[in-house]
Amino acid sequence: MRYIAKEYYLVEPFKFVLKERIIDKSPRDFLLLKPIVAGICGSELLYFRGEKEPEKLRARLPICLLHEGVAEVVEVGEGAKIKPGTKVIVNPMIPCGACNPCRTSRENLCQNAKYMAATADGLARTYFLYPERRVLPIPEGVDIEVAALTEPLSIALNAFEESGARKNDSVAIIGDGPIGYLLALISSYVGGIPPEKLYFIGVVDEKLSLASDFASTINSLRNHAALKEIYGEIDVSFEAAGGRAHKTTIRESIDILKPGGKCILLGISMGEVPVEVSKIVNRGLTFKGSTRSRMEHFIRALELLRSQDFQDRVKRIISAKKFVINDVNDLTEAFKYADTEEGESRVKPGRVMVYFP
Ligand SMILES: [Zn+2]
Ligand SMILES: [Zn+2]
Incomplete structure (x- = not known):
């Protein structure tokens, strides 16, 4: 099937622009994913405010932000085993697989990795293609909003x-x-x-x-x-x-x-x-x-989240205010909220969550 992805690019500080991309087919071992919910990380606010090193801003913008989140499998490429409809957490890092850290089981230290919202586009898109080996199905009983925090937990x-x-x-x-x-x-x-x-x-x-x-x-x-x-x-x-x-x-x-x-x-x-x-x-x-994490930490984080007690404790840091993203203004509002002094992220330990309908 043919999908039209809406992609929210940060083109300059405080400014998102919407672009559309047509996705025709999932390549072999790839999944077509539809983001459902994502948390706004402090590292992304640095891009939003333009407080990153100028050379990094120049090299990396325009970029789709958001790297902590949950997506639904819409379609699968040949060879992929996950079933459409499965909700998965996305490991935002694709390590190169060839460097010394990658070959010695330290993929978190890979300097050539593609990392969402840093060196690759993130989850601020309505559809995107991603390799099956970098996602994990969410275990039964784990709230998807809490599952969206698997990446910070893994760190x-x-x-x-x-x-x-x-x-x-x-x-x-x-x-x-x-x-x-x-x-x-x-x-x-x-x-x-x-x-x-x-x-x-x-x-x-x-x-x-x-x-x-x-x-x-x-x-x-x-x-x-x-x-x-x-x-x-x-x-x-x-x-x-x-x-x-x-x-x-x-x-x-x-x-x-x-x-x-x-x-x-x-x-x-x-x-x-x-x-x-x-x-x-x-x-x-x-x-x-200490930087980033490895797939094994994502697996461990999801295991821990099977406990309702642990889930409840993780949930404490989720902001009460939620944002549904239908257009560029919604995403801008969500980032501004996460960023302002009044925003819960400053006075409460609130991860502001955004939803893609
Ligand atoms: Zn983060
Ligand atoms: Zn590597």
Whole structure:
């Protein structure tokens, strides 16, 4: 059959343009997918606001944004086994398969990968073709809106794994955004870190309170004394804030570590961030960057979501306000909402979700 895809391109900061593309046939091992629901990630707001490095903006725009989401299989190419009508989560990364990281089971480090809403078009399209090997069917009983958060969950799973944190370790997460919250949840749920040894640190009480039944929360702005109390006490810290706060959050992630402690860096910011190197050297600290995730983390995330209790906890970060996308204005409104100070993403840990009818 013939499908007319509507594609929402960000052509310049704050401006989406609609284009149509005709899709005739799904190639071998490919699926024709129809996005249903997607979350707006902070990394995409950087493109929307034009705050990405100018050379990246020049090279990557126009681009269809959105990389966390769920789609329905509409048609399948020859060789594909999934049935039409199946709802799937989309792994937004297609690794090259040929480089050293790809050949050594570290596809998340592939530097030639196509990643939606970064180096490839994302889910802001009504139809698109995608290889079957990069999607996973959603298990029965998993809410599709929660399933749309499989990608950020997979990132938290990979980062926690890379930290090597063990049950008796004290763990601190700096950054109260969705990734910070999901890291706290994984530390508790998968890592078995008890609330008195698990610190969730941020600057917005309403965001922090969502984890208060499984973590000790600290507002580092309003209660800096509480943060100081854990200086030198933590085995593993995660820096999951980045952005404008980076200078402060890196310093805090160093100061809270015990001698021999480890810091996992997830947050990103433009340019250089000053670091007091002697603190790292003298106390023998380890720093490790963590980026993206592998297919195995998506599979694990979906397994975890089979538990209703886990699903309910993930659901806490979904914004109450939903957007149905019928035209360019709807998508612009959704991004503006996710971006503004009034938007729930700033004051609540709200992933703003958009629906494609
Ligand atoms: Zn993301
Ligand atoms: Zn590769």
